[in-house]
Amino acid sequence: MALEKVLAEKVADLVNLKYGANLSSKEIQIQKTLASFEGDLTVVIFPLLKFSKMNPIQTGQDIGDELVKSLEDVESFNVVKGFLNVVLSNDNWGSTLNAIASNVSFGLLKKSRVQNVMVEYSSPNTNKPLHLGHIRNNFLGYSVAEILKASGHNIIKTQIINDRGIHICKSMLSWQKFANGGTPESEGLKGDHLVGKYYVEFDKHYKVEMAELMDKGMSKEEAMQEAPIFKEAKAMLKKWEQGDKEVVQLWEMMNGWVYQGFESTYKAMGVDFDKLYYESNTYLLGKKVVEEGLDKGVFYKREDGSVWCDLSEEGLDEKLVLRQDGTAVYMTQDIGTAIERYKDFNINGIIYTVGNEQEYHFKVLFLILKKLGYSFYEGLYHLSYGMVELPSGKMKTREGTVVDADDLMKEMIYTASEATKEKGKLDGYSKQEIEKINETVGMAALKYYLLKVDPKKGILFNPEESIDFNGNTGPFILFNCVRTKSLLKKHGDNDYDGIVTSNVSEKEKSIIGKLNDYENIIENAALNYSPAIIANYCYDLAKDYSQFYASHNILNEEDEQIKLFRLNLTSQVGRVLEKALILLGIEVPERM
RNA sequence: GGCUCCGUAGUUCAACUGAAUAGAAUAUCAGAUUUCGGCUCUGAGGGUUGGGGGUUUGAAUCCCUCCGGGGUCACCA
Numbered sequence: 130m131a132l133e134k135v136l137a138e139k140v141a142d143l144v145n146l147k148y149g150a151n152l153s154s155k156e157i158q159i160q161k162t163l164a165s166f167e168g169d170l171t172v173v174i175f176p177l178l179k180f181s182k183m184n185p186i187q188t189g190q191d192i193g194d195e196l197v198k199s200l201e202d203v204e205s206f207n208v209v210k211g212f213l214n215v216v217l218s219n220d221n222w223g224s225t226l227n228a229i230a231s232n233v234s235f236g237l238l239k240k241s242r243v244q245n246v247m248v249e250y251s252s253p254n255t256n257k258p259l260h261l262g263h264i265r266n267n268f269l270g271y272s273v274a275e276i277l278k279a280s281g282h283n284i285i286k287t288q289i290i291n292d293r294g295i296h297i298c299k300s301m302l303s304w305q306k307f308a309n310g311g312t313p314e315s316e317g318l319k320g321d322h323l324v325g326k327y328y329v330e331f332d333k334h335y336k337v338e339m340a341e342l343m344d345k346g347m348s349k350e351e352a353m354q355e356a357p358i359f360k361e362a363k364a365m366l367k368k369w370e371q372g373d374k375e376v377v378q379l380w381e382m383m384n385g386w387v388y389q390g391f392e393s394t395y396k397a398m399g400v401d402f403d404k405l406y407y408e409s410n411t412y413l414l415g416k417k418v419v420e421e422g423l424d425k426g427v428f429y430k431r432e433d434g435s436v437w438c439d440l441s442e443e444g445l446d447e448k449l450v451l452r453q454d455g456t457a458v459y460m461t462q463d464i465g466t467a468i469e470r471y472k473d474f475n476i477n478g479i480i481y482t483v484g485n486e487q488e489y490h491f492k493v494l495f496l497i498l499k500k501l502g503y504s505f506y507e508g509l510y511h512l513s514y515g516m517v518e519l520p521s522g523k524m525k526t527r528e529g530t531v532v533d534a535d536d537l538m539k540e541m542i543y544t545a546s547e548a549t550k551e552k553g554k555l556d557g558y559s560k561q562e563i564e565k566i567n568e569t570v571g572m573a574a575l576k577y578y579l580l581k582v583d584p585k586k587g588i589l590f591n592p593e594e595s596i597d598f599n600g601n602t603g604p605f606i607l608f609n610c611v612r613t614k615s616l617l618k619k620h621g622d623n624d625y626d627g628i629v630t631s632n633v634s635e636k637e638k639s640i641i642g643k644l645n646d647y648e649n650i651i652e653n654a655a656l657n658y659s660p661a662i663i664a665n666y667c668y669d670l671a672k673d674y675s676q677f678y679a680s681h682n683i684l685n686e687e688d689e690q691i692k693l694f695r696l697n698l699t700s701q702v703g704r705v706l707e708k709a710l711i712l713l714g715i716e717v718p719e720r721m
Numbered sequence: 722g723g724c725u726c727c728g729u730a731g732u733u734c735a736a737c738u739g740a741a742u743a744g745a746a747u748a749u750c751a752g753a754u755u756u757c758g759g760c761u762c763u764g765a766g767g768g769u770u771g772g773g774g775g776u777u778u779g780a781a782u783c784c785c786u787c788c789g790g791g792g793u794c795a796c797c798a
Contacts, residue, residue, distance in 0.1 A: 158740080161737090165741085165742075166741075173741095175740070175778060178778080185778090209741070210740095211779090212740085212741060291798070294797085294798070295797080433796090445794090446723095452796045454796080458798085459797075484792095485725090485726070485791090485792060485793090487792095488725070488793070489724085489725085489793050490798090492725095513726090515727090515791085515792095516791080518791095581734070582733090582734070583734090583735095586726095587726095587727085587791070587792095588733095589732095589733075591732090594732090594747080597746095597747080599747090600745085600746040601735095601746045646737085649737080650737085665734090665735065665736095665745095668745080672746095
């Protein structure tokens with residue numbers, strides 16, 4: 130609250146004046162008073178003792194006296210150990226609430242220096258459908274982008290589509306061999322699922338061929354290289370890089386299927402992008418830059434023709450940037466992509482939302498760009514997040530233990546529909562409207578479940594818990610938000626401007642305090658790239674409101690002034706909750 | 722093995738970046754309501770914050786060390 134600042138400044142002034150210190154208000158620690166003590170705000174006294182040269186109690190008493198004298202909003206105080214608990218006047222709460230209500234741009238911060246930031250997320254391969262890991266990636270990247278927007282930055286959402294390489298050729302070759310010309314229409318499969326099916330099919334045949342070769346006495350490594358089907362895939366990659374018409378046509382057709390599939394998955398996820406990058410476009414630039422780097426002496430060529438970057442001085446290993454046969458690797462493409470992005474946009478930085486398994490890769494990438502002389506490397510940041518694991522262990526494509534994104538979302542929505550059927554609150558709604566609400570609720574459950582965890586940490590995905598609707602869950606928060614709307618609708622008139630009351634309960638104070646925290650929470654979430662901070666805030670606020678609702682009359686309140694005050698409070702809780710949920714990519718329906 | 726991240730109630734997560742008695746949810750147990758044994762409400766138990774040491778008026782948080790786990794060190798992406 131503005132009052133926290135006022136208080137901090139006042140305390141700093143007092144300490145400077147009385148004890149001859151030289152503190153700024155930022156060095157004064159102010160926190161919310163714990164529920165078990167009397168008071169609203171607490172000044173931590175310990176750090177001030179070296180100036181006051183008195184014990185904590187005396188110092189607290191001393192400062193407290195002055196605060197009551199000089200600040201109108203401070204009604205009284207008490208000192209416990211080294212903590213000065215300040216009790217605020219009742220008028221303060223109403224005016225704080227009104228300040229929030231009348232602030233049209235509440236929750237949208239203004240930055241003195243606006244940054245243009247590119248956020249990359251999703252970054253799929255075009256040889257298989259999206260899975261649970263991508264879901265976390267997408268929700269996280271989307272939400273971080275929204276949070277940064279709210280904190281006052283300009284954001285460009287982007288992805289890099291991994292549409293070329295040996296793995297893509299594997300599914301192409303496999304389709305050629307085994308699909309008999311099957312299309313998404315003829316097989317009745319989403320395009321990305323169809324392509325994924327033949328990618329798996331490739332692996333099956335590959336394994337059989339390897340086993341045969343190993344029976345003949347070959348080592349595993351040899352067999353991997355010598356299996357005919359693998360050699361064919363490699364040949365296809367080479368043809369693709371040479372621009373072979375037939376191969377390119379096949380590539381375009383199958384990627385087209387995949388993009389159609391992705392599009393509907395992204396739509397269901399509720400994510401979007403401002404600009405797409407394709408590795409098939411950027412890898413060539415990467416190759417060119419590697420040539421330049423060779424001239425500059427940043428890279429060196431080995432006898433066999435492969436190109437490397439020596440990072441041993443920086444404490445890392447040597448890194449391959451171009452294969453012996455001159456084809457590009459992952460690193461090559463990423464160098465090209467980064468440069469391209471800075472050419473395309475006037476940006477101050479790029480945030481790469483990529484799993485923590487690639488931390489080493491990005492460390493190396495940023496270092497190489499630095500060595501190449503691109504000063505923009507300073508603005509690059511790897512938003513690294515933990516892997517999603519199942520109770521049964523890791524997800525593995527080949528063992529079929531992957532949780533498919535489309536399947537999972539469908540399940541969540543189904544569970545939501547079962548839950549609403551029981552509650553029966555949707556009478557009078559059309560089938561389409563009900564479907565839309567089920568979608569919203571199901572996705573809210575999934576998004577919240579994945580976003581409430583600190584990005585850095587791994588997630589253990591428990592299917593049963595994820596679809597829970599009680600407790601610390603998305604639907605619980607959503608329900609409270611929807612309830613505020615329905616209350617306000619019932620009351621009709623919604624002009625609560627300037628309502629004050631001298632009768633404010635502890636719960637109400639707590640809620641107003643939390644509402645007032647919202648902008649700090651955004652700032653903090655932006656600073657840490659952490660939707661989890663927003664998610665936890667939403668739950669705290671919703672829980673507080675839920676307890677308030679259970680213990681206070683609102684529409685039934687007889688005192689008109691109090692009733693309006695509580696409606697004002699309700700209105701702001703709904704407003705802030707909805708704003709916060711949107712930052713998580715969660716929509717709020719009118720009813721549920 | 723080198724580098725790196727992590728370890729908090731039975732379980733899943735918090736703790737405003739160093740402050741008061743480490744909080745929720747869930748599970749468990751006990752009551753209340755309900756003839757609906759699954760809903761709702763109230764309450765309780767549950768912790769040496771992996772172990773040990775250090776810095777500090779104060780440590781889950783910072784430093785050292787050991788133990789345990791993940792990731793990564795590919796001419797894969």
